[in-house]
Amino acid sequence: MADGFASVAERAAFIAGLPKAELHLHIEGSLEPELMFELARRNAIPIPFASVEEVRAAYAFSNLQDFLDIYYQGMSVLVTEQDFHDLTAAYLARAHADNVRHVEIFFDPQGHTQRGVAFDTVIAGITRALSEARERHGLTSKLILCFLRHLSEAEAEATLDAALPWLDRIDGVGLDSSEVGHPPSKFERVFARARGLGLKLVAHAGEEGPPAYVVEALDLLKVDRIDHGNRSLEDPALVRRLADAGLCLTVCPLSNLKLCVVDDIAAHPLRTMLDAGLAATVNSDDPSYFGGYVNANYQAVADALDLSRAELVTLARNSFTGSFLEDGERDRHLAAIDAYA
Ligand code: ADE
Ligand code: ZN
Numbered sequence: 001m002a003d004g005f006a007s008v009a010e011r012a013a014f015i016a017g018l019p020k021a022e023l024h025l026h027i028e029g030s031l032e033p034e035l036m037f038e039l040a041r042r043n044a045i046p047i048p049f050a051s052v053e054e055v056r057a058a059y060a061f062s063n064l065q066d067f068l069d070i071y072y073q074g075m076s077v078l079v080t081e082q083d084f085h086d087l088t089a090a091y092l093a094r095a096h097a098d099n100v101r102h103v104e105i106f107f108d109p110q111g112h113t114q115r116g117v118a119f120d121t122v123i124a125g126i127t128r129a130l131s132e133a134r135e136r137h138g139l140t141s142k143l144i145l146c147f148l149r150h151l152s153e154a155e156a157e158a159t160l161d162a163a164l165p166w167l168d169r170i171d172g173v174g175l176d177s178s179e180v181g182h183p184p185s186k187f188e189r190v191f192a193r194a195r196g197l198g199l200k201l202v203a204h205a206g207e208e209g210p211p212a213y214v215v216e217a218l219d220l221l222k223v224d225r226i227d228h229g230n231r232s233l234e235d236p237a238l239v240r241r242l243a244d245a246g247l248c249l250t251v252c253p254l255s256n257l258k259l260c261v262v263d264d265i266a267a268h269p270l271r272t273m274l275d276a277g278l279a280a281t282v283n284s285d286d287p288s289y290f291g292g293y294v295n296a297n298y299q300a301v302a303d304a305l306d307l308s309r310a311e312l313v314t315l316a317r318n319s320f321t322g323s324f325l326e327d328g329e330r331d332r333h334l335a336a337i338d339a340y341a
Pocket of ligand 1: 286
């Protein structure tokens, strides 16, 4: 065992108690099959599964697109403000149970407006649950609107227009969905407008796409964080640039395994990233589809790579230093990690 842990169980307990932030979580990807069935019944939406077990069995993916096809189909049961509230409340309860103290949540409004669900319905439900979690658990949050990159930039612009009345509740914009063939450059203008509105900027890059997409996200979109970023490791100059800038990477180990970004969790590049000085964090991405929430992600990668106490503390610290929390709040969480460790 790595430094100081007498057993795997002791390390698991250390992970469970570690104060953490989660920075890469698609709220629609936290839709558990049980809730999917309940909402399908509530809204009389047909779903092509006979049981929860059948849904889980369908979650076998060979790449990102395989997953996205089923992910967009799954979200069709989300219709009312209450549905979005219940989805978000269920995730926040799981995060709280994992000792997650702060979350930065993605949502995909175009996945809903394209089906005739109003933008306002989506955001009202999500933000009501976020406010409740803050009151009940002291769990703080930021909300990040993602543009679907397989759609046009004009559609992203229309989505940003729909968000304008809600800017007091939206902290940033992101870029997700099918990466290859949809480079960051396609969204340069809408990201510039979001930047002008004072929003934080993130983008999925280097999950399946080449390191050049990470460079575009930095140079053209001027992002504050990179979501995933795994393939940055193929470009040593890019690795040096990311390390020198202290730019946070929101890494998702179980997602990478389920989407075949890595063949084996033991081959996950998380330690390589840390050794290269990259500000990597551990996140769950779409926990219902990939088999685990934040602690399960820490656990899987810690066991496979035999991560040390110091490495786990670094990952948790990175989750707060890479967050969009105000300085005082961030420092308070870092002090709590230091006290724990
Ligand atoms: N949307 C939800 N999860 C995603 C992922 N891992 N990559 C790209 N788009 C996504
Ligand atoms: Zn993601």
